[in-house]
Each structure stands twice: as structure tokens, then as C-alpha cells.
Amino acid sequence: MISDVLAGLSVALSVDGLLYCFLGVFLGTFVGVLPGIGIMATLAMLMPITYHLSPNFALIMLAGIYYGASYGGSTAAILMNLPGTATSAVTGLDGYPMAMQGRAGQALFMTAIASFVGSMFGVVLLVCFSVPLSRIALQFGPQEYVALMLLGLIAASVIGSGRTIRSLASVSLGLALGLIGLDLNSGTARFTFGQAQLFDGLPLVALAIGLFGLPGIISNAGRTTLPKVEQTNFRLRNMMPTREDWRRSSMPMLRGSSVGGFFGALPGTGGLVATFVSYAIERKVSRRPEEFGKGAIEGVAAPEAANNSAVQAAFIPTLSLGIPGDPVMAIMLGVMMVHGILPGPTLIQSSPDLFWGLIVSFVIGNLMLLVLNLPLVGLWVRLLSIPYNLLSPVIVALTCIGIYSVNYQVSDIAILVAFGFLGLGMRALDFEAAPLLLGFVLGPMVEEYFRRALTISNGDLGTFTERPISAVIMVIVALLLVWAVVSSVLQMRRGRVRHAS
Amino acid sequence: MRYVTERLNDIIAGLVTLAVGLFIVLQGRSYSVGELRNMGPGYFPVAIGCAMVLLSVVMIATAKPADDQMGTSWHQVRGMVFVTAGFAAFALTIEPFGMLAAVALAVFLSALASRATSIVTALVLAVATAAACVLLFRVGLGLQIQAF
Numbered sequence: 001m002i003s004d005v006l007a008g009l010s011v012a013l014s015v016d017g018l019l020y021c022f023l024g025v026f027l028g029t030f031v032g033v034l035p036g037i038g039i040m041a042t043l044a045m046l047m048p049i050t051y052h053l054s055p056n057f058a059l060i061m062l063a064g065i066y067y068g069a070s071y072g073g074s075t076a077a078i079l080m081n082l083p084g085t086a087t088s089a090v091t092g093l094d095g096y097p098m099a100m101q102g103r104a105g106q107a108l109f110m111t112a113i114a115s116f117v118g119s120m121f122g123v124v125l126l127v128c129f130s131v132p133l134s135r136i137a138l139q140f141g142p143q144e145y146v147a148l149m150l151l152g153l154i155a156a157s158v159i160g161s162g163r164t165i166r167s168l169a170s171v172s173l174g175l176a177l178g179l180i181g182l183d184l185n186s187g188t189a190r191f192t193f194g195q196a197q198l199f200d201g202l203p204l205v206a207l208a209i210g211l212f213g214l215p216g217i218i219s220n221a222g223r224t225t226l227p228k229v230e231q232t233n234f235r236l237r238n239m240m241p242t243r244e245d246w247r248r249s250s251m252p253m254l255r256g257s258s259v260g261g262f263f264g265a266l267p268g269t270g271g272l273v274a275t276f277v278s279y280a281i282e283r284k285v286s287r288r289p290e291e292f293g294k295g296a297i298e299g300v301a302a303p304e305a306a307n308n309s310a311v312q313a314a315f316i317p318t319l320s321l322g323i324p325g326d327p328v329m330a331i332m333l334g335v336m337m338v339h340g341i342l343p344g345p346t347l348i349q350s351s352p353d354l355f356w357g358l359i360v361s362f363v364i365g366n367l368m369l370l371v372l373n374l375p376l377v378g379l380w381v382r383l384l385s386i387p388y389n390l391l392s393p394v395i396v397a398l399t400c401i402g403i404y405s406v407n408y409q410v411s412d413i414a415i416l417v418a419f420g421f422l423g424l425g426m427r428a429l430d431f432e433a434a435p436l437l438l439g440f441v442l443g444p445m446v447e448e449y450f451r452r453a454l455t456i457s458n459g460d461l462g463t464f465t466e467r468p469i470s471a472v473i474m475v476i477v478a479l480l481l482v483w484a485v486v487s488s489v490l491q492m493r494r495g496r497v498r499h500a501s
Numbered sequence: 502m503r504y505v506t507e508r509l510n511d512i513i514a515g516l517v518t519l520a521v522g523l524f525i526v527l528q529g530r531s532y533s534v535g536e537l538r539n540m541g542p543g544y545f546p547v548a549i550g551c552a553m554v555l556l557s558v559v560m561i562a563t564a565k566p567a568d569d570q571m572g573t574s575w576h577q578v579r580g581m582v583f584v585t586a587g588f589a590a591f592a593l594t595i596e597p598f599g600m601l602a603a604v605a606l607a608v609f610l611s612a613l614a615s616r617a618t619s620i621v622t623a624l625v626l627a628v629a630t631a632a633a634c635v636l637l638f639r640v641g642l643g644l645q646i647q648a649f
Binding site for chain 2: 165166168169172173175176179183185186188190191214217218219220221387388389390392393394396397398400401404405408410413414416417420424429430431447450451454455458459460461485488489491492
């Protein structure tokens with residue numbers, strides 16, 4: 001154990017380790033700050049860069065991009081009320097009013113501190129739970145894996161989404177898209193329509209950027225005006241929160257971290273649910289609930305801590321079970337597989353340098369972010385004043401080069417544009433794209449384990465309820481599905497009543 | 502009729518899901534399906550397709566009036582056309598003409614997506630970005646893409 005941690009330290013503290021960690025958090029913050037570009041889009045657009053690195057450094061950098069982007073996303077939300085993601089929208093609820101009152105500096109300062117506290121809390125959870133969980137998981141059979149993956153897929157669609165049936169349809173489409181290519185058991189080419197490029201399956205990068213990056217670029221490209229940023233003086237001295245601010249924020253930060261750690265570790269939930277729940281909790285327990293939405297600093301501190309704690313805790317199921325809890329983790333898992341690393345319970349034992357290197361890099365990366373976001377926040381604020389009409393063509397060019405440099409295939413760009421339009425269409429019809437990506441990455445694994453489980457049991461579906469762990473999970477899955485149908489029937493009823501009155 | 506027009510968003514979503522689900526089932530059946538104890542390559546796709554058909558039925562049956570009307574504004578259509586043209590131009594020119602031309606064309610076309618950008622600005626931006634990209638990616642990082 002000690003030698004494993006030391007191996008991790010030597011990876012993360014090597015010159016390359018520090019460099020790629022810094023590059024990750026820097027680029028993540030950079031793109032995350034740009035208004036209207038969310039974490040998924042950031043990650044998808046910067047993913048091609050990491051393809052040329054060794055797996056250890058690729059994951060360190062990718063993870064840095066992820067938590068860097070979640071730091072940066074709140075800057076645009078606070079200063080311009082233009083959140084890149086739904087999670088930073090919660091921060092904007094009270095952050096933007098604070099900026100309007102001339103307290104943008106304090107809001108940004110507290111955001112950075114809360115993010116740091118939340119992240120460190122999440123890292124501690126990750127260290128405490130991953131190793132024991134992976135020991136338990138060594139006894140899992142294919143039944144448990146099928147059950148856990150189904151739970152992840154269905155929880156991701158049902159929890160935290162207003163349109164559960166649509167999200168379940170997205171998951172299904174994702175599962176089907178994941179099957180494109182040669183079937184490994186029989187050698188049959190499925191859904192390839194004679195295109196040899198599709199035999200290896202759809203390229204993850206093109207699919208992810210198309211679905212998450214392109215709709216934003218396209219719908220913002222024609223935009224002419226953006227809200228102006230108040231050019232306040234962002235010197236560290238002026239940003240210092242008052243003693244009162246600190247007193248009001250400390251407990252919300254701790255509560256937010258716990259809420260985030262809990263939801264982040266559950267499969268299928270993650271940052272979004274965590275931020276909403278922690279905001280709701282703070283409003284409930286506050287002695288001044290009327291101040292929420294008008295610039296209460298608790299409303300900035302708690303959801304930021306929750307979001308970042310969830311970001312780190314989401315690595316628990318990914319690294320110890322090989323099951324991604326949210327779409328971002330699905331991308332991480334996809335990149336691991338591209339590099340030939342098989343995620344699963346043996347990962348921590350077989351590549352301790354990767355696991356511990358990643359964890360040490362989380363601590364270092366978050367320290368770097370503290371520096372990037374406190375003394376250097378003025379830099380990001382200036383970035384926000386670049387006119388969007390000059391920025392978006394450059395983003396288009398960088399996306400093209402990024403995609404093309406992965407495989408040097410022109411067809412990847414066609415796939416990118418096709419998925420861009422799929423993403424736009426799904427937006428227009430209120431389908432969420434995140435469940436689709438989760439399904440896409442898990443699709444081949446679900447099929448493989450499902451086949452294996454039923455071959456062992458000789459075609460008896462009862463095998464999933466005979467083993468205690470998989471039985472419990474299957475019951476939860478069934479309850480979630482029932483809830484999905486019931487809630488959409490209830491919504492219809494409510495809609496009809498409101499419509500009649 | 503009003504029942505349908507008010508619920509158009511949900512009903513279209515359901516019909517699209519139905520169509521995609523049916524397509525997956527039909528296509529999946531063309532591979533060997535097999536049985537539970539020995540699944541063929543078609544088994545899982547057919548199962549997924551059936552799930553989508555079921556979901557589409559629920560979607561249409563529980564359709565409710567949409568809160569906001571669907572609608573795209575003109576600047577979005579303009580953005581869509583020019584950004585797509587930018588990507589297409591890159592795809593068509595990268596192999597025959599190299600990175601300099603491909604990046605310049607992609608930037609120029611997608612810059613025209615916004616009415617706030619004049620032709621001259623777009624040209625300058627295109628040339629500058631192309632030069633910077635060649636320097637960064639070809640000279641700096643050594644990507645295997647021809648400059649011209």
C-alpha cells in the first residue's frame with residue numbers, strides 16, 4: 001500500500017505529471033470560462049489532445065480538464081449569468097445578484113474556496129472507499145455487473161431529469177449506437193451498412209463533440225450581442241470576503257461537500273442533483289431564506305462545494321468497479337479503453353501507479369486551481385470580453401484539427417457533423433444527450449456481461465434475482481422504472497388540470 | 502385536432518422514437534437472433550429496439566401540452582448553415598490542400614455565421630488563425646498534417 005502510494009507520488013510529481021496536470025486544469029478553466037460552453041463540451045473538445053500521451057498522463061490531464069472546467073464554469077455564471085452547465089446555473093442564482101451588488105470579487109473568491117474544500121472532501125472519500133469497494137467487487141459475477149450497469153443507466157435517466165421516458169429512450173439509442181461494428185462473438189458486422197470505417201464502432205471523440213459541442217457552437221454562432229461584464233477591479237485585496245461572509249459560508253460548505261460526496265458516488269446521479277439538493281437544503285436551514293436568490297453567499301458556497309465534491313466522488317465507482325456513474329466518467333472510461341487499460345476491480349491492484357498518481361494529481365491540480373482562480377481571476381474576466389463572433393470560428397477550426405488528428409480520417413468529421421445535427425434535433429425535442437453517451441460507452445459491456453450471465457445460467461433469467469447483491473439492485477432498477485412511468489402519467493394529469501383551468 | 506397540435510412536441514418525440522425503435526428491430530432481425538441460452542448478434546439489438554417501441558407508446562399515451570412553443574430564430578438557421586459549411590470545407594480540403602487552406606476556409610465560412618462580422622474581419626481572422634494553427638500544430642507539436 002505504502003509503495004503503491006509512493007509509485008503514485010512519483011508519477012504525479014514527475015515533471016511530465018506536473019506539466020500535464022497544469023495543462024489540464026489551465027485549459028479546462030480556459031474553456032470552462034467561455035460562456036455557453038459546458039463541461040461536457042469542454043472535455044469533448046480537448047479530449048483529442050490527450051490521445052497522444054501515455055495513459056497515466058492522459059488521465060491526469062483529462063481529469064484536470066474536468067475539474068478545471070467545473071471551476072471555470074461558475075465564473076461566467078456569476079459575472080454574466082450565462083452558465084455553461086446546469087450545475088453552474090445554481091451558482092448563478094445567488095452569484096449573479098452578488099455581482100450586480102458589486103460583490104463579484106467576494107462571490108468568485110468564495111467559489112474558489114468552496115470548490116477547493118468540496119474537492120478535498122471528495123478526494124478523501126475516494127481514498128477511503130475505492131480500495132475496499134474494489135475488494136468486494138472482485139467477487140462480482142456477470143450478474144452483478146449487468147445489474148450495476150442497468151442501475152447506472154436507468155438512474156441517470158430517471159433521477160435529476162424532468163423527462164424520464166425521453167431519457168430512457170436516449171439511453172436505448174445510445175446502447176444501440178454502441179453496438180455498431182463487428183460483433184466480437186460471431187464476427188457479424190452490425191449496423192455498418194457496408195462502411196468499412198464503422199467496423200471498429202463509432203469514434204467516441206467525434207460522437208461526444210458532435211452531441212455536446214456542436215449544438216452550442218451552432219446555436220451561438222449567429223449571436224451578435226452578449227451581456228457586458230462589469231469591469232471591476234479584481235485585485236486580491238478587493239476580493240477578500242468579509243468576516244461575516246466567512247462565518248455564513250463555513251457550515252454550508254461542509255454540508256455541501258457531504259451532499260456532493262453522497263450523490264457523486266451513487267451511479268447515475270452526480271453533480272447536478274447534488275447542487276440542486278444542497279441549494280435546497282441551505283434555503284431550508286437558513287435563518288434568512290428570503291435572501292436566497294438575491295445574493296446570499298450561502299447559495300454560492302454550498303452548491304459549489306457540492307458540485308466539486310461530487311466531481312471527485314464520481315471517480316469511486318469508475319475506478320473501483322469500472323462502471324461510470326455519469327457521462328463525464330463514461331468519457332474517462334472510454335479513453336482508458338482506447339489506451340488499452342481495462343477498467344474494473346483489478347485496476348487498483350494491477351496499476352497502482354495510475355490510481356494513486358491520479359489521486360495525488362487531484363490534490364496538486366486543485367492547489368493549482370486555487371492559484372489560477374484567486375490571484376489570476378482577472379485574466380479569466382478579461383477573457384470573457386473577447387467578442388463571441390471572433391471566438392467561435394476559431395473554436396470550429398480547433399475542433400476540426402482535434403478530430404482529424406485522432407485517426408486522420410475525413411469520415412470522422414462527417415460523423416461529427418451528423419451527431420451535431422442529432423444533438424440539435426434532440427434539443428429541439430427535449431431529449432437529453434447525456435444518457436445517450438452513457439449508453440454508448442456501456443452498450444458493448446452490458447451486452448457482453450448479459451450474454452455471459454445467461455450462458456452460465458443456461459438461459460434462465462432468474463439468475464439475476466438468485467444472487468443477493470444483484471437481486472437488491474434489480475429491485476431498485478424495477479422501482480425506478482415503475483416510478484418513471486408513474487411520474488409521466490402524473491405529469492400528464494397535472495398538465496391537463498392546469499390546462500382546463 | 503387541437504389535442505394534437507398542443508401536444509405536438511411530445512407526439513413528434515414519440516413518433517421519432519417509434520421509428521428509430523422499429524428500424525433497430527427490423528435491422529436486428531436480419532442478423533441471427535438466437536435464444537436466451539445462446540444469444541446471436543441480433544438478440545440484444547432486437548431487445549433494445551423493442552424497449553424503444555414500448556417507450557414511444559408511453560410517450561405518446563402520456564403526451565401533455567408543451568409549455569413553450571418550438572421555434573428557431575433566423576440567426577440560428579444562419580449559424581447552422583455557415584458553421585456546417587465551415588466543417589464541410591475543412592473535410593473536403595484537408596487532404597488535397599493541407600492545413601493552411603483548410604483552416605482558413607473553415608474559419609472564414611464559420612465567421613460569416615454572425616452578422617456582426619464583416620467580410621474583411623472574417624478574412625483577417627481566417628488568415629491569422631490558419632497561420633497560428635500551422636505554427637502551433639505542424640511546427641510546434643509536429644502533427645502529421647501537411648501544411649499545404
